[in-house]
């Protein structure tokens with residue numbers, strides 16, 4: 001299913017949320033109305049389970065739609081055991097956009113929760129099970145909003161915190177560092193709380209907090225490194241990290257190219273030159289397509305990919321822009337042709353390994 005170009009993906013573990021919410025809401029119903037029939041319990045459970053999935057979807061959609069408004073690409077929303085994630089292809093560009101994109105999720109949960117709860121106060125006679133469904137799903141939405149507001153980066157509250165720090169210090173990286181530290185602290189607090197609940201109170205639900213805490217702490221670390229690489233990459237200029245490469249003559253027999261170039265040099269691909277001009281790229285994977293006994297029948301030019309099949313980047317573009325172009329290529333190998341902006345000359349070729357190497361420095 002797609003909404004505004006965003007793919008909605010249901011991970012199979014989503015079913016577990018439906019089951020859990022269904023179970024807990026049915027238990028809640030039977031504690032209020034002890035003589036409820038089994039069918040009523042099933043009805044309450046199933047409807048609450050379905051409502052919670054839609055609630056999470058609405059929460060994530062609000063993030064995604066706000067992100068689209070700020071020109072960020074959102075590829076998909078995945079619903080899973082731990083709620084949902086909106087997969088954005090890049091980070092927000094300003095503190096203000098980050099704040100709005102993050103806060104809109106919990107806000108929409110609060111509004112949805114309030115809308116469900118408001119029915120309880122209207123003078124409309126409703127059957128008991130409908131009242132319980134409205135109450136339970138309303139409270140769940142409020143809880144969803146509050147939980148997401150915990151300042152545990154990269155959760156919504158942590159992002160709100162980062163946007164404040166970012167706008168105050170004007171430095172995304174240091175803001176992310178602080179926000180992830182707070183995030184890690186909160187994640188471990190969840191783990192400790194979980195253990196207390198589990199061991200001292202004998203409540204098995206503590207397992208959830210422990211699991212959630214560990215997942216959040218690794219997410220906080222991952223998000224920090226991701227931001228760090230993005231910031232680093234945006235400070236790198238293609239021209240500065242371009243590596244010298246050996247080239248292959250167009251007419252060279254393939255078998256010689258393998259023997260004297262691919263085996264001799266530490267290069268996965270070679271630009272192909274004909275009459276002093278770059279005409280193609282020969283990658284190791286192209287050679288693998290040719291059965292060994294047929295390798296003698298070809299010259300390099302026969303199997304090299306045409307240069308026009310590769311995207312063009314300019315020498316003064318940032319590493320971040322190039323990484324984006326490379327990761328969005330739908331055909332492998334992910335290599336871009338580097339041209340000089342001024343006279344449009346090809347001055348080299350770049351792939352992800354050069355960017356990754358630059359990150360290590």
Ligand SMILES: [Zn+2]
Pocket residue numbers: 059060063105106148156
């Ligand atoms: Zn959210």
